[in-house]
Amino acid sequence: MLPILLRTLKRLSMLGLLGVAGLASAQPVLKVSAIPDEAPTELQRKFAPLGKYLEKETGMKVEFVPVTDYAAVVESLATGKIDMAWLGGFTYVQSKIRTNGATIPIVQRQEDAAFTSKFITADKTIKSLADLKGRTFTFGSPSSTSGHLMPRHFLLQAGIDPDKDFKTVAYSGAHDATVAFVQAGRADAGVLNASVWDKLVEQKKVDTDKVRVFAVTPPYYDYNWTVRGGLDPALRKKLTEAFLRLDPSNPEQREIMALQRTSKFITTRPENYSGIEAAARGAGLIK
Template sequence: MPDSWRHVGRLPRTLLAAALIGVTLIATGLLKPARAQTPTVLRVSVLPVGSPVELSRRYAPLGRYLEQALDRKIEWTQSADYEASVEALVNGTIDLAMLGGFTLVQAQMRSGGKIIPLVQRDKDANYRSMFITPVDSGIRRLEDLKGRSLSFGPRSSTSGHLMPRAFLLAAKIDPEKDLRQVAYASGHDATVAAVVAGKVDAGVLHVYAWEKLVAAGRVDTSTLRVFYTSPPFSDTNWSVHADMPAATRKAITAAFLRIDGSTPEEQEILALQEATKFVPTRVENYQRIRAVAESAGLLK
């Protein structure tokens, strides 16, 4: 595992106190904000999906590319959970973060609108949630879930919880009132496992996770089937804090957009990222997610 990979969790009280001292020093002019300086290290966080070994394998080529393109060292971090990713970016312990659509909205709210999405994979603009169930469950549509059990993904997952909840509400199904049981899985794989094991009658995950599991032979489509596929929405993105110098933001964006598969190194990056290219994104692309989160009372 590369030395530049580390683990980040929630900020302990001692670090919070130190941060408050730092704010005081900044206010008195004794210390300049770290974001205002041009760093020699770019601290990058990815979504907590997969083991450290798997994440290192998946992101090492991208890290090498960014180090060369930006002329600075890349220090990778794996946040403990979705909330820790938000906290780290908002508090400045990381510089560039891969966020889900919902976690971007959460970060926007907690930072007073200072988190800026820069780029995303081309397919991230067309995420869909898929509801799955055993072939013999009798569930054919969302309305059939009434009185049954369902597993969402993690609570802060856009495609595994937030948007599926919105689609259920649109079908006049209140999960807490109309379902017999609501569960939350640790990840998309765990959602599928819960359905296969008969722990729940149905589960929901994003389309790319489902397709990947099917392609890898980890899902038996003779026993599981998709009974609802949602409309598309924007999801995963690479975001920074607005305090990052504009020139640095521009350089990061340009570096991602230049990845077109024209070299073997870039082909490897795109293959590992399961993308054909990266495209620009902006805050406005996530307004629907924000509206859904607000209406569901999930923004705190």
């Protein structure tokens, strides 16, 4: 009788453990990604404390889903493989077009309301945009707002057509890679977003005795956090409020804000990116 009782208790115990495991696996997961505008290790480093904060604020498990290129982020949002993504202004416009307006930008850093790109060179004879004619040049990713679209837009406004006036045009794939291209002499000049440039300078990952900024674009709207179409409005509201509550004076949140390179998140809306969409159509990057 006793062996039978023990076996029964063992089975019940195992069933209990399986039940706990089932509950754990049933925990809702928020899948988050970002455009790969920097090295994958840097993106993971930047997101880690933010992910933990969002887990606390939403009660969900937060999983970072790396992607290979900008197009993959857009497609993942469109197909529901991810729930939220850190996008550039142009990538948001692409996602809006791909989903017929279903994706929703919820917040941006306050700096993103007046973002800029910086033109850099290691060539002492290059002092203005006009000096770029006949030179080799590198953009970031073709889908980058600050590493391609808006710099191209402002070059065209200045009477410089990259496809006709530059000796060669290359695409480094990421902002930090653009700096590496220029510093190594693989391109006479390049352009990247101001925030990454400033960070690389602070971290002494660029030799400023060799590479320098020689021009800066006018400001434009750029990065934002965008959620997929169909995301529960209550969760969207919770995520928005979580970002808006972030405060660098809070010791627990200081690292998050430092890694995101901002002191404040603000709400944003689709209309803020109409200028970027117009620029993309004018440059022939979307039809």
